Amino acid sequence: MKKLLIISSFLLLGLTSCNKEEKSIKQDSLPINKSDSAIYHTFSVDGKPFLVKQIGDNYYISDDVMISKRQLNVIKNIKSSNGGKISSIRKGTHSDFIYKWTNGILYYKIESSRRSQILQAFSIIEAKSNIKFIERTNQQEYVTFIDDSSEGTSYSSHIGMETGANKIVALYPTQGLGTIVHETLHALGYFHEHTRPDRDAYVAVNTSGLGQNAAFQYQKQPYSTSYGNLDFNSIMMYPSSSVMVKVGGGTWAAQRDSLSTGDIEGLNMFYGSKIIGSNNTCSNEIYTILHPNTVTLENAIGVATLTSLGNNKWKVERIGNNSGLVTLKSINADNVISTSTINIGGDFTFTGRPIVNPGQIYTYTVDPSVNNVTFSVGGATILSQTSNTVRIRVLNTASNGALPYVQISATGTSTCGVITKTIIPDVVI
Structure with missing residues (x-):
């Protein structure tokens, strides 16, 4: 109309x-x-x-x-x-x-x-x-x-x-x-x-x-x-x-x-199609999008799929036990873009330095809403940890004398159950 x-x-x-x-x-x-x-x-x-x-x-x-x-x-x-x-x-x-x-x-x-x-x-x-x-x-x-x-x-x-x-x-x-x-x-x-x-x-x-x-x-x-x-x-x-x-x-x-x-x-x-539906899902969610021209799901490879149901409705479905933040994107006939970020599987944030130096100390943090968090590391040693943070020291060298391969993993209970997230920073001298 x-x-x-x-x-x-x-x-x-x-x-x-x-x-x-x-x-x-x-x-x-x-x-x-x-x-x-x-x-x-x-x-x-x-x-x-x-x-x-x-x-x-x-x-x-x-x-x-x-x-x-x-x-x-x-x-x-x-x-x-x-x-x-x-x-x-x-x-x-x-x-x-x-x-x-x-x-x-x-x-x-x-x-x-x-x-x-x-x-x-x-x-x-x-x-x-x-x-x-x-x-x-x-x-x-x-x-x-x-x-x-x-x-x-x-x-x-x-x-x-x-x-x-x-x-x-x-x-x-x-x-x-x-x-x-x-x-x-x-x-x-x-x-x-x-x-x-x-x-x-x-x-x-x-x-x-x-x-x-x-x-x-x-x-x-x-x-x-x-x-x-x-x-x-x-x-x-x-x-x-x-x-x-x-x-x-x-x-x-x-x-x-x-x-x-x-x-x-x-x-x-004029201002873009309204996307109606939850910003979180543990399995699947139905979204209503009024008067779109095209609808896509971005950043979703291995995380979720998108299915058109007709009548201005789309289903976003989680793949297995994977989790992440995906973007439901709608473009209307006037090329006005609307987006909605959806937390699939109770995904949580896990942040810290993406580039590290051998022998140096760094802190990595999990979203405080996550419960029962445990940490594990490779190529580094844990110096201390709290309920949602871990403090590590990067190794100077790996066992073969090369730069260490570092990864820091956090496992915790989110709204959708137990999830593990891993950060793999680059090691540079």
């Missing part, structure tokens, strides 16, 4: 506690009380007029979506070349206009009284995506969540990760959890569903009777990518009205209650 990748939306299957006020959705209009001071700039994009509203030093392409001056320059550059046409492949254009959050991590700061609801919105998005929300410490790029009743609605001050911008998600007091998710998606780089470039195949829009302040909220975003069919149930969709009806007739009600199937697909296409 769909999704207007960068300009589209997504949401989760279960925003359960939205306020009833959201049912009437005010079309996410932002600076209602500032319309008189607005200046509208008209550009030619794909040969058609495209409006950008300016209030002071701020620029809007919808009343709850602000763009940066860099993004404004992208629009200006489209106007000045190729007769206002976008000539590159659409799937390549969105990355010029929208910057994704690096590694899918959105750093945040909460100055709102609605912290618990904001964190709930984050959990909703994380549950179906590769996006992670991490509270800001000293990161330069982050979003501040605030309370703001001055504009009559909630809004996002920027779309996507704009370097150096003062990024804000402002929450109107009577709008609930669904709106928080909606505005957070704007901050992640998503626009309204009804503005996708192919919307005319699904929706008849008539803005002839509207002034600029209302009409520009229905204009298509030509630098975006659409996936699948337009999703009337998307949480990013405006309701039908005298301005918008279905092609051939018909209406729909907008919702702020849940992520639609299309929303989830768009989320996975």
Whole structure:
């Protein structure tokens, strides 16, 4: 199903506690009380007029979506070349206009009284995506969540990760959890569903009777990518009205209650397919991967195998009693990579110097979660040991006078039983 990748939306299957006020959705209009001071700039994009509203030093392409001056320059550059046409492949254009959050991590700061609801919105998005929300410490790029009743609605001050911008998600007091998710998606780089470039195949829009302040909220975003069919149930969709009806007739009600199937697909296409399943297995585990193109298992030779089960499910199965850390990797149709590290057989870490010198002393350490650890060495002598460390001295020479062959083994009880791991360092003079 769909999704207007960068300009589209997504949401989760279960925003359960939205306020009833959201049912009437005010079309996410932002600076209602500032319309008189607005200046509208008209550009030619794909040969058609495209409006950008300016209030002071701020620029809007919808009343709850602000763009940066860099993004404004992208629009200006489209106007000045190729007769206002976008000539590159659409799937390549969105990355010029929208910057994704690096590694899918959105750093945040909460100055709102609605912290618990904001964190709930984050959990909703994380549950179906590769996006992670991490509270800001000293990161330069982050979003501040605030309370703001001055504009009559909630809004996002920027779309996507704009370097150096003062990024804000402002929450109107009577709008609930669904709106928080909606505005957070704007901050992640998503626009309204009804503005996708192919919307005319699904929706008849008539803005002839509207002034600029209302009409520009229905204009298509030509630098975006659409996936699948337009999703009337998307949480990013405006309701039908005298301005918008279905092609051939018909209406729909907008919702702020849940992520639609299309929303989830768009989320996975943009930031990578969500890999659902345990990070540990003693024998085998089934993984669900939403909307992948290719799926592989890496670093798994002799450790585990991968089998496709169909219906977006894959089985990772341990080989014998072997153990190790393997990587389940998914690449979607947009070449966005998702990975999940899986601990096969209760594998544990065993660390120490990979290069040693004859006669010198070294310490090797086992993960403290491992129990009943014993050590054995070759080409060295054990000087001392604790429950999870061993201190060795490398021999000066082997029995034949050559450099010693050194190996240090640790045997312990992990979550999956007894495992032995060995380190074989290089010996150099």
